[in-house]
Amino acid sequence: MAGLFITFEGGEGSGKSTQIAALKARLQAAKRSVTQTREPGGTALGEAIRELLQHDDAGQGMSAEAELLLFAASRAQHVRELIEPALATDQIVICDRFLDSTTVYQGVARAIDPHSVATINEFAVGPMLPNLTLLIDLPPEIGLARAHKRSGGQLDRMEQESIKFFHAVRQGYLSLAAAHPERFHVLDGNQSIQSLEEQIWAIVAPHL
């Protein structure tokens, strides 16, 4: 056995949390130890940064550059404190968003110079890249409608962005997946929870 690092990516409401819970249950049924985590967050420092990024009044009006660096700070701590040690003990690490979210949200949708974003991402993670990245692709209108229904209309700072922003996110993800076919799998998010779960299991199982 060896560790396996799986990340989930996709827009708001695409079904990441739902599928992570399903995959975790299947892995545990297969007697594998699973560490489930998320970004921003995953450590005490990361969760404090998450609050700044999503809900704290101090985060209102933050610059795109400050936002990029806060995500990177959360990720740098996450890799060293939680992800690396878990993989070293043969855990399967499932992470809700990782560096690809930064490439797409900050590098594409916020239009920060992609070379700077890539450099900062590399500095934050070192050699720690996912073995598998599952991208759940969905038109943003559908995802946002789901997310609004889930939260009863309460939106975090990122969810308050325009529909144009989320279209840029979607296209950014699809281009990134096409550029890294060795680790990305693109899944159609507009299908039943059950059939998505089966597809994801068919992708993950051969890696166990």
Ligand SMILES: Nc1ncnc2c1ncn2[C@@H]1O[C@H](COP(=O)(O)OP(=O)(O)O)[C@@H](O)[C@H]1O
């Ligand atoms: N395949 C699906 N079809 C319809 N609704 C879904 C599907 N997957 C998830 N949902 C619902 O959509 C909402 C958002 O799903 P969630 O897993 O929280 O998305 P994310 O974590 O990507 O934001 C939840 O209420 C969830 O029950």
Ligand SMILES: [Mg+2]
């Ligand atoms: Mg979620």
